Amino acid sequence: MKCSDCPRFCQVDRQKEKGFCLAQNKIVVSKIIENFMWEEPCITGEKGTLAIFLAGCNLRCSFCQNYKISHQLVGDEFSPAQFRQKLESFCLENYSALELITPTHFSSLLLQAFEGFDCPIPVVWNSGGYENEQTIEKIAKFVDVFLPDFKYSDNTLANKLSLAPNYFEVATKAISTMARLKPNIWQNNKLKQGVLIRHLVLPQNVQNSIGVLNAIKKEVDRPLISLMSQFIPFGKPFDRKLLPLEYKIVVSHAKKLGLNHGYIQDLESAKSEFVPKF
Ligand code: SF4
Numbered sequence: 001m002k003c004s005d006c007p008r009f010c011q012v013d014r015q016k017e018k019g020f021c022l023a024q025n026k027i028v029v030s031k032i033i034e035n036f037m038w039e040e041p042c043i044t045g046e047k048g049t050l051a052i053f054l055a056g057c058n059l060r061c062s063f064c065q066n067y068k069i070s071h072q073l074v075g076d077e078f079s080p081a082q083f084r085q086k087l088e089s090f091c092l093e094n095y096s097a098l099e100l101i102t103p104t105h106f107s108s109l110l111l112q113a114f115e116g117f118d119c120p121i122p123v124v125w126n127s128g129g130y131e132n133e134q135t136i137e138k139i140a141k142f143v144d145v146f147l148p149d150f151k152y153s154d155n156t157l158a159n160k161l162s163l164a165p166n167y168f169e170v171a172t173k174a175i176s177t178m179a180r181l182k183p184n185i186w187q188n189n190k191l192k193q194g195v196l197i198r199h200l201v202l203p204q205n206v207q208n209s210i211g212v213l214n215a216i217k218k219e220v221d222r223p224l225i226s227l228m229s230q231f232i233p234f235g236k237p238f239d240r241k242l243l244p245l246e247y248k249i250v251v252s253h254a255k256k257l258g259l260n261h262g263y264i265q266d267l268e269s270a271k272s273e274f275v276p277k278f
Contacts, residue, residue, distance in 0.1 A: 004132070005058075005106075005135055006021070006058040006104050006131060006132060006135065007132045007164075008020045008058060021056050021058045022072075023056050023073060026078060026079060027054065027078045027079075027083045027106050027109045027110065027113065028054065028056060028074070028075045028076070028106075029052060029054060029075045029076050029077075029078060029083075029086075030053045030075035032050070032051065033051045034094075034095070035048030035095065036050070036051035036099065039099070039126075039147070040262075041189070042189065042224075043097055043099070043145065044097075045189075046096065047096045048096060049097045049098065049124065050090055050094075050097075051101055052101060053066070053069055054075075054103050054105075055072070056072070056073040056102070056105055057102050057105065058104050058128070058130060059128045059162045059164060060162070061161050062160075063161060063202070063238070066101075070102060078113075080109050080112035080113035081113070083110070083113040084113045084114070084117060087113075087117070092119065093120055093121065095121055096122075096190060097121050097145065098124065099124040101126045102126070102128065103127060104131050104135075107138070110139065110142075111139055111141070119142070122190075123143050123144050123145070124144070124145045124146075124147050125143040127147070127148050128151065129148040129149045129167075129170075129174055129175060130167060130174070131148070131170070131174040132170070132174070133173055133177045136174060137181065140178075144192065145192075145194055145195070146175075146182055147195075148171070148175055148178060149171075149197075149199070149200065150171050150175055150198070150212050151199070151212075152167045152171070152212070153168050153207075153209075153212045154207065154208040160237070168215070172215050172219055175195070175197060175216070175220065178195045179219075179223070194224065195220070195223075196224045196225070196226055197216055197220070197225050198225075198228060199213070199228065200228045201246065201247055201250050202238065202242070203242045203246065204238055204240075209250040210253050213254050213259060214257070217257045223259060223262075224261050225262040225263070226264075226265070227250065227251060227263070227264045227265060229247050229265050242267070244267055247267050
């Protein structure tokens with residue numbers, strides 16, 4: 001079958017060939033962390049998540065903080081049945097949620113793995129926002145909470161940093177589809193179902209952030225957002241960190257638009273110790 005799991009539509013037969021993401025017919029797991037507490041409180045709850053870091057990515061941003069796992073496909077390989085067995089080997093009730101991190105390029109395989117699996121905790125889809133509507137509609141059968149990035153409104157920047165010249169249109173449609181399929185449902189201050197949209201403010205690109213916030217306001221009813229400042233330039237796309245003034249302008253714009261439902265990260269979080277080690 002030709003792969004159209006993501007908007008790159010490589011149309012390769014993954015049994016024999018590789019597309020942009022390099023993934024083939026096995027789910028590749030880079031790392032599993034139990035009681036992972038790095039996400040927003042409505043996701044981690046009191047117990048933390050069971051976080052499954054999938055290897056590779058369909059974006060491979062040049063500034064990725066997890067570049068050691070996203071820019072190569074290194075890890076343990078699982079067929080969908082083996083992945084399901086791996087999930088069943090955990091006592092899932094011990095976690096607030098089951099988190100799939102960078103899962104987009106394994107969508108079809110994960111759909112098979114979750115077929116008929118009654119997960120006792122919310123399944124969180126932590127993705128880069130570069131996804132197609134048809135795939136989202138399929139995976140919504142087993143995903144409870146979408147946790148997408150909305151990285152760019154500036155497609156020139158998207159092309160330069162992620163080789164995705166249509167990112168803005170694709171992510172806008174993807175996120176509005178997620179919001180349509182999964183309205184927010186809360187339980188004990190935790191998101192039992194819904195969408196939390198993340199945006200990382202990049203240095204020297206305030207207008208990119210303003211465009212993202214405007215699109216969120218336009219496309220999603222009462223959006224839950226997470227504004228992030230934790231940019232540590234691992235690659236060399238920018239020659240400095242985010243300035244306090246840049247972040248302040250973006251935060252002020254979010255408030256002006258009435259996007260006051262969610263989280264605003266403290267600028268002080270932009271320290272390397274906040275980046276998980278792999
Ligand atoms: S999931 Fe991978 S192979 Fe499939 S369309 Fe996307 S980048 Fe190409």
